[in-house]
Amino acid sequence: MNTVFAQATLAVFLSLGQADESLFVAEPLTEKGQFTTGIEGPACDAKGNVLAVNFGRQGTIGRVTADGKGEIFVELKGESIGNGIRFDRQGVMYVADYVNHSVLRIDPKTRELTTHAHEEGMSQPNDLAIGPDGTLYASDPNWGNGSGQLWRIDRNGKVSKLAGDMGTTNGIEVSPNGKTLYVNESKQRNVWAFTIAEDKSIKNKRLLKKFDDFGFDGMRCDVDGNLYITRHGKGTVVKLSPAGKVLREIDVLGAKPSNICFGGPDGRTAYVTEVEYTRLVQFRVDRPGLAWQRWRESAAGD
Numbered sequence: 001m002n003t004v005f006a007q008a009t010l011a012v013f014l015s016l017g018q019a020d021e022s023l024f025v026a027e028p029l030t031e032k033g034q035f036t037t038g039i040e041g042p043a044c045d046a047k048g049n050v051l052a053v054n055f056g057r058q059g060t061i062g063r064v065t066a067d068g069k070g071e072i073f074v075e076l077k078g079e080s081i082g083n084g085i086r087f088d089r090q091g092v093m094y095v096a097d098y099v100n101h102s103v104l105r106i107d108p109k110t111r112e113l114t115t116h117a118h119e120e121g122m123s124q125p126n127d128l129a130i131g132p133d134g135t136l137y138a139s140d141p142n143w144g145n146g147s148g149q150l151w152r153i154d155r156n157g158k159v160s161k162l163a164g165d166m167g168t169t170n171g172i173e174v175s176p177n178g179k180t181l182y183v184n185e186s187k188q189r190n191v192w193a194f195t196i197a198e199d200k201s202i203k204n205k206r207l208l209k210k211f212d213d214f215g216f217d218g219m220r221c222d223v224d225g226n227l228y229i230t231r232h233g234k235g236t237v238v239k240l241s242p243a244g245k246v247l248r249e250i251d252v253l254g255a256k257p258s259n260i261c262f263g264g265p266d267g268r269t270a271y272v273t274e275v276e277y278t279r280l281v282q283f284r285v286d287r288p289g290l291a292w293q294r295w296r297e298s299a300a301g302d
Contacts, residue, residue, distance in 0.1 A: 090298075163205075218259025253277070
C-alpha cells in the first residue's frame with residue numbers, strides 16, 4: 001500500500017468521522033462486576049477486541065468485543081496473575097505475570113501459553129510497553145518501600161535492568177518514533193522521559209511533568225505522541241503533550257482507572273480498565289492510538 005495515499009485516505013476518513021460525535025465523553029462498555037478488582041491490561045488485538053486481565057476471577061484474561069460482550073480468552077497456569085498486556089506486530093500477546101516475576105507469551109492462534117522471560121530480581125513486573133522493533137519494557141514497582149525498577153526484555157527473552165533507583169514505577173510507554181521511553185511514578189506523581197540509546201540502554205532522564213495530587217497508573221500514546229495517563233484515585237484520564245502540557249482531562253465514571261488502550265475501526269476509541277466498578281469504559285478521542293497505527297502498518301506490509 002502506498003504510504004502517502006494511505007495517510008491521506010486516513011486523514012479524510014478521520015475528519016469525516018469527527019463531525020457528529022461527542023469526543024472525550026466516557027460511557028460503560030461492560031456491566032459492573034464482570035471483572036475482579038484486579039482488572040488491568042488492557043490491549044486491543046488486530047480485530048479490535050479488548051483483552052484485559054481477571055475477567056470473572058483472578059488468573060484469567062478476558063476478551064471483550066466492541067459491543068461489550070465478554071468471555072474468558074485464556075486461563076493462566078498455577079498461581080500466575082496477569083497485569084499489563086501488549087501485542088507485537090505478529091499478534092503475539094505478552095502479559096506481565098507479577099506473581100512469578102515473569103513475562104508470559106501467548107500464541108494468538110493456539111492460545112498456547114509459555115514463559116517468555118523470567119527474572120527473580122523483579123519485585124513484580126507491572127505494566128509493559130513495546131517499541132517498534134518488538135523490544136519490551138517493563139515497569140517494576142515495590143509498593144512496600146515506594147521504590148521501583150525498569151527492565152528491558154529483548155525479543156529472545158533476555159532481560160536487562162535499565163534503572164534501579166526509581167520511585168514506584170507504573171505506567172510505561174514508548175514514543176511513536178521509538179526514541180523515548182516514558183514512565184510514571186505513582187506515589188511520587190512524576191512523569192519521566194528517557195532517551196533510548198542505539199544499544200537500547202536509556203539515558204538523559206528528564207522530568208516531563210509533576211502533579212500535586214492523586215496517583216498514576218497505566219498510560220498510552222496516540223499517533224502524535226500525546227500521553228493518556230490514568231489518574232488513579234481521581235477518576236480521570238489526563239491527556240499530556242510530548243512537551244508536558246496538560247491538554248485536557250476526561251472523567252471515566254469511576255475513581256480508580258488502572259490502565260488504558262486504543263482501538264476501534266479508526267483507532268480513536270479509548271478503553272479504560274476501572275477498578276471501582278470493575279468494568280471497562282470507553283470514550284472517543286480526536287486522534288488514533290499508536291498501537292492501532294502499528295496494526296495498520298503490519299497489515300499493509302503483509
